[in-house]
Amino acid sequence: PSLPACTVIFVVGAPGTGKGTQCQLLIEKYPQWTHLSAGDLLRAERKRAQAAQAGKGDGGDLELANTIEACINAGQLVPSSITVRLLEKGMTTSFAANGATHFLVDGFPRGQDNIDAWDAHMTPQQHRVVKVLDFTCPEEVLVGRLLERGKSSGRSDDNIETIRKRFATHVQACKPVLERYTNDGILETIGSDRSVDEIFAQVETVVMESTK
Numbered sequence: 001p002s003l004p005a006c007t008v009i010f011v012v013g014a015p016g017t018g019k020g021t022q023c024q025l026l027i028e029k030y031p032q033w034t035h036l037s038a039g040d041l042l043r044a045e046r047k048r049a050q051a052a053q054a055g056k057g058d059g060g061d062l063e064l065a066n067t068i069e070a071c072i073n074a075g076q077l078v079p080s081s082i083t084v085r086l087l088e089k090g091m092t093t094s095f096a097a098n099g100a101t102h103f104l105v106d107g108f109p110r111g112q113d114n115i116d117a118w119d120a121h122m123t124p125q126q127h128r129v130v131k132v133l134d135f136t137c138p139e140e141v142l143v144g145r146l147l148e149r150g151k152s153s154g155r156s157d158d159n160i161e162t163i164r165k166r167f168a169t170h171v172q173a174c175k176p177v178l179e180r181y182t183n184d185g186i187l188e189t190i191g192s193d194r195s196v197d198e199i200f201a202q203v204e205t206v207v208m209e210s211t212k
């Protein structure tokens with residue numbers, strides 16, 4: 001089935017600012033929201049295609065998997081067409097499975113090219129972006145969090161070299177995103193050098209206000 005009118009909140013900010021953590025807390029408390037992490041979708045797509053190549057999965061495109069792998073390991077952005085396709089598929093699948101119409105899109109958009117691809121594929125009527133949460137935190141705090149997580153995350157980009165590249169990409173690409181949604185009047189900056197609970201109290205308030 002095609003998607004009805006949906007409500008979208010983008011959750012952006014540097015690596016390690018707690019995008020995933022806060023989205024997870026929000027969906028636990030408010031099950032009408034669905035969490036779609038662009039990074040998780042890309043990692044799942046990579047895995048699916050790699051498994052298919054090894055003869056275990058249900059099909060997949062090795063070239064696609066290699067592109068995703070190379071970009072993630074270099075801390076660079078995956079081509080927008082791939083990411084937007086996965087997000088659209090994620091929304092459609094969630095709607096078909098459980099009627100989901102409220103989406104927290106985590107880790108996207110990360111640059112002008114992402115915005116352009118979203119605007120080209122999605123219609124404002126059907127995919128209404130009501131808020132953009134921008135998490136901010138000093139980089140040295142984030143490096144500490146990511147190195148700690150890297151001990152157990154299994155993520156190929158949680159090492160100091162790639163972490164540095166992820167920050168460089170973020171700094172270089174994020175400006176037009178913040179400008180665009182500031183102009184649209186929907187940007188909310190959320191200081192993330194605080195406890196998870198303190199941040200969540202603000203996130204929760206903003207999300208509730210924006211969907212009243």
Ligand code: UP5
Pocket residue numbers: 013014015016017018019020021022037038039040042071072073075076077078079083106107108109110114145146148149157166192193194195196199
């Ligand atoms: N933690 C969380 N909150 C804390 C707090 N308040 N105090 C102390 N610790 C806190 O948190 C990170 C760690 O910090 C965890 O251990 C957590 O417990 C702790 P998390 O919630 O995971 O932060 P998050 O912001 O989600 O960090 P993540 O590493 O996922 O952010 P990235 O933006 O780097 O990762 P993402 O998965 O979005 O993207 C990965 C790569 O995919 C990108 O580099 C890029 O190559 C590619 N990508 C695209 O190309 N396009 C996209 O649109 C998306 C991704």
Ligand code: MG
Pocket residue numbers: 019020021037039107
């Ligand atoms: Mg994340």
